[in-house]
Amino acid sequence: MRDAKVDALLAQVVGVVNASKADFAKSKAKYVDLLSAKAMKKADLAAGKVLYQQSCGLCHQLFGDGNAVGPNLTGSNRANLDYLLENVLDPNALIGKDYQLNVFKLKNGNTVSGLVQSEDAQVFNAVMPGGVKLAVAKAEVASREILPVSLMPEGLFDALTPAQVVDLVAYLQSPDGKTKPVAAPEGGVWRVDGVVEGESLKVLGKTGGRVSNQPMTKFKASRWSGNDHLWWADAKTGDNLTIALPIKEQGTYQLTFVCTKAHDYGRFELRLDGKVITGPQGLDLYNAKEVVTSGELDGGRHELAAGEHKLEVRILSPNPVATPRNMFGLDFLKVEKK
Incomplete structure (x- = not known):
């Protein structure tokens, strides 16, 4: 059973927790099969980097490249395929409180949206995909709505070919952007080469x-x-x-x-x-x-x-x-x- 008070406390401390997408398990299984060790060995990291810059890099940083809108990916658990797929395929399952989409309706009739990074008595300091920053004067705001959705869009992989998905994931999982992630042999030990x-x-x-x-x-x-x-x-x-x-x-x-x-x-x-x-x-x-x-x-x-x-x-x-x-x-x- 859901408890409204517990949900409200979680939203304040952690963020919004939503139910998983109905087709999440099926979609995840599809990509686990696609992203096999054999396929990852053939990945093109240079192509993956370009795909990262065109998509993920609009809101995230990895190896110092990209925009500081969403969480920095460099220190995340991206080497874990389950973790990566959960965040890409179902970005609205758990939304950190600092990454919820804010929608401001202004008194002049315009609407602006983005992530609020800070605020003071006069201004909301927000950021949009691509790293575009804007200052929204509180005196000009008619209403503010914090939506239980992530700024990260669903369907990122849907716009890519299977080969492009492999290239992008290989780059995201790479320890340094230059070295392909190495999968453990069946029943064996996973190691990073040269360390x-x-x-x-x-x-x-x-x-x-x-x-x-x-x-x-x-x-x-x-x-x-x-x-x-x-x-x-x-x-x-x-x-x-x-x-x-x-x-x-x-x-x-x-x-x-x-x-x-x-x-x-x-x-x-x-x-x-x-x-x-x-x-x-x-x-x-x-x-x-x-x-x-x-x-x-x-x-x-x-x-x-x-x-x-x-x-x-x-x-x-x-x-x-x-x-x-x-x-x-x-x-x-x-x-x-x-």
């Missing part, structure tokens, strides 16, 4: 807690390279973990990394050889609902000599809404010579 697995790294020291690998196959909202990650648990704010990063030859390297996020994961400062590589607010690995990967995070470019380097992880005060267990998980490091 250093977190669970393979040598631990040089820690001031608290315990470190081990942790199998991640039971968590279905994302996937982890090697089906595993390096896991640091039972540590406290202020504790440090030091990991060895081996470099074969001197050069300039781009560092990217993927971590794990969950309701009981912490906030951290990361340093490479003493240099801070996370932002001023640290790296917040809190995620409210499910255990997921962070997507690829930028660790910057570094001049590194051949040999062993130190990656240090320090626990900061946790996100106020997180379960304060301060856990840390490292899926993999990607170290690319430039």
Whole structure:
């Protein structure tokens, strides 16, 4: 049974939850069949990028490309096909409260619509697909309606050929826009090529807690390279973990990394050889609902000599809404010579 009070509270905190489309299961099965491992190996990432720019990029950003209207896709769970298809095929099933369509009827008879990004006593600051921003003066508004629908249209795949769907999804699931997503062999282990697995790294020291690998196959909202990650648990704010990063030859390297996020994961400062590589607010690995990967995070470019380097992880005060267990998980490091 639906409870009106619960629905209203959910709408305030999370957003609108709608019933799934009647044909969602049938449509999803169709695309799961189309997007097989064999088909994805033949995908054209360059063509997929063009399709992304013509469609998704009007409202989303991926790898820094696109418009900041809807959620940024770079750190989303796009590698998980179920997650991707649920959001593309049924965008109105769950609409975050910050992404509901606002319709303003103005006193002059005109109507404008978009997402409200902020407001003050005088103005609604809204944005439209394509990143077009507009300021709607409150004094000119006759009425405002917040619709229980997403700005993201249904039927995105319907306008594409099967080959175009494969190209677009391959680009959306790519870890960097250049490398095709790699499907696990039947009964095997999915891995990202050319990375250093977190669970393979040598631990040089820690001031608290315990470190081990942790199998991640039971968590279905994302996937982890090697089906595993390096896991640091039972540590406290202020504790440090030091990991060895081996470099074969001197050069300039781009560092990217993927971590794990969950309701009981912490906030951290990361340093490479003493240099801070996370932002001023640290790296917040809190995620409210499910255990997921962070997507690829930028660790910057570094001049590194051949040999062993130190990656240090320090626990900061946790996100106020997180379960304060301060856990840390490292899926993999990607170290690319430039």
